[in-house]
Amino acid sequence: MDYFALAQAYQTPLYVYDFDRIAHTFNTLKNAFKARKSLICYALKANSNLSLIHHLAQLGSGADCVSIGEVRRALRAGVPKYKIIFSGVGKQDSEISEALQSDILFLNVESEQELYRIESIARDMQIKARISVRVNPNIEAKTHPYISTGLSENKFGVDIEQAKAMYIFAKNAPFLEPVGIHFHIGSQLTDLAPIKQAAQKIAKLAHSLLALKIDLKFFDVGGGIGICYDDEQIIAPYAYAQAILEALYGLDLTIICEPGRLLVGESGVLLTKVVYEKYNGEKRFVIVDAAMNDLMRPALYGATHKIEPLDSINTESSSSARTSSTHTKASVCDVVGPICESGDYLAKGILLPTLKSGDLLLIKNAGAYGYSMASNYNTRPRPAEVGVINGEARLIKRRESFEEMIKDEESLLKG
Numbered sequence: 390m391d392y393f394a395l396a397q398a399y400q401t402p403l404y405v406y407d408f409d410r411i412a413h414t415f416n417t418l419k420n421a422f423k424a425r426k427s428l429i430c431y432a433l434k435a436n437s438n439l440s441l442i443h444h445l446a447q448l449g450s451g452a453d454c455v456s457i458g459e460v461r462r463a464l465r466a467g468v469p470k471y472k473i474i475f476s477g478v479g480k481q482d483s484e485i486s487e488a489l490q491s492d493i494l495f496l497n498v499e500s501e502q503e504l505y506r507i508e509s510i511a512r513d514m515q516i517k518a519r520i521s522v523r524v525n526p527n528i529e530a531k532t533h534p535y536i537s538t539g540l541s542e543n544k545f546g547v548d549i550e551q552a553k554a555m556y557i558f559a560k561n562a563p564f565l566e567p568v569g570i571h572f573h574i575g576s577q578l579t580d581l582a583p584i585k586q587a588a589q590k591i592a593k594l595a596h597s598l599l600a601l602k603i604d605l606k607f608f609d610v611g612g613g614i615g616i617c618y619d620d621e622q623i624i625a626p627y628a629y630a631q632a633i634l635e636a637l638y639g640l641d642l643t644i645i646c647e648p649g650r651l652l653v654g655e656s657g658v659l660l661t662k663v664v665y666e667k668y669n670g671e672k673r674f675v676i677v678d679a680a681m682n683d684l685m686r687p688a689l690y691g692a693t694h695k696i697e698p699l700d701s702i703n704t705e706s707s708s709s710a711r712t713s714s715t716h717t718k719a720s721v722c723d724v725v726g727p728i729c730e731s732g733d734y735l736a737k738g739i740l741l742p743t744l745k746s747g748d749l750l751l752i753k754n755a756g757a758y759g760y761s762m763a764s765n766y767n768t769r770p771r772p773a774e775v776g777v778i779n780g781e782a783r784l785i786k787r788r789e790s791f792e793e794m795i796k797d798e799e800s801l802l803k804g
C-alpha cells in the first residue's frame with residue numbers, strides 16, 4: 390500500500406481501508422459455516438461508509454442495524470431488504486413503522502414493552518411483523534466492561550423466562566410472527582468458551598420453543614469475534630463456526646451472525662502526520678494531526694492501537710512505504726492529538742524513533758469503530774476515507790470542511 394502517495398493525494402488524518410482484505414475475511418467466515426445455511430449480517434456500527442457496505446453487500450453480506458439511519462444506509466448501499474435485521478434497546482415508534490414498511494428480515498426485540506409496541510404498530514399498519522427476541526444468557530464474556538452485553542446487569546435483551554413468555558405472546562398475536570432467536574454477549578471476544586456456552590444455552594431454549602410449535606427459522610449468534618490489537622490470542626473463524634454448529638446439532642435453523650470488527654477492523658489504518666515533538670521534563674510527546682475525535686478508542690476504553698512510523702513525506706519521494714529502519718534512537722513517548730484534554734491520546738508509553746514534523750505514522754487496526762465513532766469535538770472536521778480495491782485507491786468520503794460543520798448553525802443565526 391502506497392501510504393505516501395495516499396497522504397499526499399488526500400492529506401492526513403486519513404482512514405485507508407483494504408477492501409480486498411475485507412473480502413478475504415468475509416469469505417473465510419462464510420466458508421467456515423458452509424455445512425449449514427447461513428447469513429452474515431455485517432454490523433454497520435463498526436463502519437457505516439456506504440462504499441464499504443456496498444462492497445460487503447456484493448459479496449453476499451446482509452446488515453445488522455441499530456437505528457433506522459443504519460437501515461436506510463444498508464438499503465441505499467444495496468443490501469437486499471430480506472438480509473437486513475434491526476436490533477437495539479430503544480427503537481422509537483417511527484423507526485419501528487419504517488422498518489416494517491421497508492419489509493426487512495426481522496426486528497430483534499429487546500424488551501416486553503417493545504414487543505407490545507411493535508404489535509400495536511403492526512396492527513395499525515395491518516402488517517405482520519417478523520420478530521426475534523434477544524435473549525440475555527447471563528454469561529460473562531470476559532471482555533472490557535463497556536462492551537460486555539450478555540450479563541443481567543447489562544441493558545440488553547431479556548432473560549430466558551421472559552423470552553419464553555414473549556414468544557408465546559407473539560405466537561398468539563395475529564400481527565406478530567416470531568421467526569428467530571438472538572443473543573450477543575459482547576464485543577472483542579477472544580475466548581471461545583463463553584460463546585459456546587451461550588450458544589448451547591440459547592439452543593436449548595430454541596428446542597423448547599420449537600416443541601411449543603413456535604416456528605423459528607433463524608438462530609442469530611450476534612457478533613463479537615475479536616481481532617488482534619496487541620498480543621491477544623484470537624478465535625479462528627473455523628473454530629468459532631464449529632462451536633456454533635455443535636450447539637445447533639439437531640436444530641434445522643439458518644445461522645445468522647453479525648460480525649462488525651472482525652470484517653473491517655484489521656483492514657483499516659488511520660494515517661496521521663507528526664506536527665511537533667516536545668518534552669515536558671523527561672517526558673516525550675509526539676503530537677500528531679489525528680486526535681481522539683478521529684479515533685476515540687484509546688481515550689474511551691484505554692484500547693491499544695499499534696503505531697508504526699513511515700519515512701517522512703517531506704523528505705522522501707519514494708513511492709514505497711518503508712518502515713522506520715532509517716530512523717534512529719527509539720525512545721518511549723506518548724502519541725497525542727491537538728485536542729484540549731489530557732485524555733486525548735492515541736498511544737501511551739510506546740517506543741518510537743526520533744521523528745520530525747511531517748513524518749507519517751500508521752495507526753493500525755482502525756477499520757472498526759474508528760470513523761463511525763468520530764466527532765467534531767474542538768470543531769475538528771472528520772477525516773477523509775479511502776478504499777483500496779485491487780491496488781487502486783478510491784476516495785469514499787471527503788474530508789469535512791469547516792463550512793459543512795457550521796452550515797446548519799449559520800443558517801439559524803439571528804440577525
Ligand code: LLP
Nearest residue numbers: 432573576577612613614647648649650758
Ligand atoms: N451485534 C450486536 C447486537 C452488537 O451489539 C454488536 C456490537 C455487534 C453485533 C458487532 O460486534 P463486533 O462484531 O463488532 O464486536 N465501540 C466499541 C464496540 C461496541 C460494540 C457494540 N456492539 C469498540 O470500539 O470496541
